[in-house]
Amino acid sequence: MPFLLLVGYSFALAQPQQNFADSLQTALTQTNDQKQKLRILAILTEVVAYRDIKKASTYAQEALNIVSVPKYKPYETIAFHSLGFIEYRKSNYPQALKWLQKAEEAFNSVTDSLDISHTYKKMGMVYTRLGKHPQALSYHQKSLKIAQARKDQRGISATYHAMANVYYFKGDYDQSIRYFKESLKINRLLSKTQNRQDAIGSLLNNIGGLYGEKGNYFQALEYFHKSLKIRLKTKNKPGTASCYYNIGEIYQLLAEYNKAIGFYEKALSIRKDIGEKTGVIECYNSLGATHNKLEQPSKALTYFLQANKIAQGIQNKGELGRSLVGMAEAWMSLNAYSKARNAFEKSLRLSQQIGQKALVAKSQVGLANLLAKEQKWQKAIEYGMQGYALAKKIEQKNTIKLAAQVLAEVYAQKNEYKKAFDFLTIFKNTSDSLINAENIKKVTALESQKKYEIEKQKQTLEQTQKEALMKAELKQQKRLRRSAIFGLSMSFLLVLVILLFFYYRYRVQQRQKWNQALKNQEQLKRNAVITAQEAQQKKIAQELHDGVGQLLVALKLNLEAILKQSQGNQSQKPWENAFQLLDKITNDVRGVSHMAMPNLIKSDGLVMALEHLMEKTFGYHTIAYDFEHYNLQEKYIEPLEINMYRIIQELISNVIKHANATKVSLQIYQVEEVLYVRFEDDGQGFDVQTMTSSGVGLLSIGSRVDFLAGDINFEQEENGGMVVNISLPLKQPMHLEVKDGRLAA
Known part of the structure; x- marks a missing residue:
């Protein structure tokens, strides 16, 4: 039984996908640059395709419309890639391959090497689904070389992930585990400076699935639970659902069907909540298959029908075929042969169309079994032989076993006893092979459980010993600490006195040097000081306008x-x-x-400065907040960082003073050469026309955005609250010139 392995995790960021998609949609509406719009559409296509294939298709079509203009024809690779990905998500692999091959052919010097790297990776994924593993590995190797040349560790990790999937579908689970662990190693290193928890959770989940395929069920459960712990901590609902689903698959393999149903239902509940339609279909199909095994065809049928309806809606042909086969088997159990035949025939046509050979063989053998029950011997033989030949070619033993059983019964009914005996022998040999394989899995599972329990006991014993040693060591340390504390205190005081003495001497010497240097430079600096005073006075006036001006008026009145009163009674x-x-x-x-001057910007950069500002402002406040950032550089030019900081500072001040809000959200991200800011609160909102014309704070924000040649937009939500969207170009205007080796205003 296949586990849910995630093919990639390029967008598994530390944020909800819906928020990311909304931010991209905002950026899309704000830009008039067609090349930039093309890039955003490509990202939106891949993000949205996992939950709404129709909407993703509109994004891909819009990208195609852009490159149909001769001016943007050199960027066809991006649009063709998006269309290929849409067909891949629909399980229409031959059509997906055609679009991706067109993307490969359209690649040129204008297009970034990262674009063709992504195309190579997607082609590898398609070839994997078509069962052409050498071609899949060849394209992944091409993608890997580009990522290595660019020193793109995330790209290398993602390619290892994709290569692991090839070996998974090839049945080489040891190689698959090896590549997943290589990807895991890179992500753990990256997690020291980046948020890679979702990627790590995805890899742990996949490794668990592979151990499940190998029959190491308890080791698989251990990896699934490690992944689940991360997913719950990061509040990653899609990942949490994936873990629940895979744990259900393990319990189904262990024939603990009720436990399996419990975990499938947990996964189903989450996927319904987040609108992950493909995942909902998978859960319905697995629940139906489990109830078929429990010999509850009526209940199984209700799940398969729901899966079928949704799969048709989102055009997921792979899961649609799976639901049709499940429905046919349930109807056969209920003796509804006409409905069963119709479902098998639909499944056969669909699986032949999308090239899923395993589903083709299963549908053909299912039809043969049905026709045998209806005593249509010749037709049963035709379908049975077709299914048997294909299942043998792709080594699908369960289907071979069923085909041999059906053909043996049919030939016996036709009095062709030699052929009946031959297929009965094949049936017996295949059954023995499956029994042996199942026994090996059970033995492996028991060994895995024993090893797991021994390891747990060992860890518990080691932990107990460590705790005892730590207690003894703490007692010894307390005794040593008490005896040494007086000596350390005196030593510290002595060192402090010496340091103060030398520091005082150093200050005196430095002051003498500085006085002499100031005399020499006084004349040179005078002209520069006069020029700088104008700008400095303007800045000071802007900072002091709120508080000091009003206080001076009050002082004058007093x-x-x-x-x-001095003229009368004082x-x-x-x-x-x-x-x-x-x-x-x-x-x-x-x-x-x-x-x-916010010094934290200079030392640690803009992100750390903003995190400090948010924590300092809201850490002990009743207003909740969240701060998300992605695809940002470590440093930007100083005027951009300082003015960005001031803008956010002023927005926070306005929320506290006027908004009466309970939650604030800040998002900052970079797309190509533009920095986007989205600031949102759930407060009472305000009249944008009135506030922007009379509010000094908002005028200050507008001035800073104009200084950076950016755009700002205020939007009032229908249910209250305010959204501020800002876009700032990274290519700054000429009034930011180079001074002393760095850019400054």
Whole structure:
């Protein structure tokens, strides 16, 4: 029984796919650059195809419309690739191959090598599904060479993942495990600097599936549960459903059908919730197959019918064929031969169309079995021989066994006893082979369980010993700590005094050097200072406009009151107010000086600075927040980073002051040469026309966006709340010039 192996995980980011798709959709509507739009459409096609194939098809068609314009014809590779991927998701592999071959032919010097690398990888995936494993490995090797040349560790990891799938479908499980583990090793290294938890969870899930295929069921369960732990921690619902589904497959193999049904239903519930239609079909088909094994054909039929309906809707021909075979078998058990024949015939036509040989053989043998029950001997022989020959060619033993059994019975009915005996012998030999294989799996499972339990006991014993040693060591450390603490304290004080002495001497020497240097440079700097004052005064005025200006007005009013009262009875209250206001002004000036330059940007970069800002602002606040970023560079030019930081800072301030929100969401991502920002809150919203014309804070945001040659858009949600979308080009205008070896405003 095949487990759910994920073919790739290019978009398994640390974020919900729906949010990512929404962000891409926003970027798509905001750009007028057709080349950039083509790139976004290609990404959207692959992200959306896993849950809504019809919508993904519209994206692929839109990409094709763009490259139909002569000006964009050199970029045909991207559009053809997307159309090939759509056909792949529909299980229409011959048509998928045609589009991908066109993408390969259209590749030229204008197209990025990453595009052809992705095409090679998809061609390998298609050849895998067509059972042409040498061709699949050849194309994956081409993709791997490009990724290695680019030193693209994520690309190398993804190609190893795809190659592992080839060996899985080829039946070489040891090689498949090897490549999955190579991919896992790379992702664990990448996880030190990137969020790769979803990719690691995917690989653990796949390795578990392979151990299940080998009959190491308890080792498989161990990997599935490791994957499940990561998926639950990262709140990855598709991954969680995949783990539940595969655990159900293990329990079905162990003939623990009720447990299997429980896990299938957990997977089904999640997949319904997130709208993952392909996964829903898989669950319905597996539930139907399990109820068939429990000899509950009526209940099995309800699941197969639901799977069939959804599969037709999303054009998933592979799962549609699987549901048709399951329905036919259930109807045969219910003696509804006419309906069974109709389902088998549909499955046969469909499987021949998409090139799924295993399903073709199963449908042919199923028809032969049905025709034998109806005593249509000649037709039964025709279909039975066809199914037997194909099943033998692809080494599908269960189908060979059923075909031989049907043919032996039919030839016996026709009094052709020699042929009946020959097929009865084939039936017996195949049955013995399957029994031996099943016994080997059971023995392997028992050995795996024993080894697993011994390892657990060993780990428990080692943990107990470690805890005992740690307790003894802690007691010893406490005694040593008490005896050494006085000496360490005195040593520390002595070192501190010495350091202070040398530091004082160093400061005196440095001050003398600086005074001399300042005298020499004073004349040279005077002109530069005069020029810089104008820009600095403007910046200080912008920072101080909210607090200090109002406080100075209030101080003036208090001083006027004092002046008036000095002519009559004097009072101390105005003086007290004046001093309080002066203290407030002092605190505000100090706060602004700290805010003048966010040093964390220089040391750790924009992302760390923003994470610090969000945590500092909302960490102890009633407002919940989430911050997502992807495809960002480690560093950008200084004016871009500082102004971006100021923009986010002002948006957060507006939310706290005006929005009355309970949740804030910030997304930042880069597509080609454009940086996109999406800031969203669920507050009470505001009148954009009024606020942008009168709000100094929003005018400040607009000024900074204009300074960076970007665009800003405010949208008020129907149910309240505000969404701010900002796009900033990375190719900055000429007013950002090079000074002292770096870009500065």
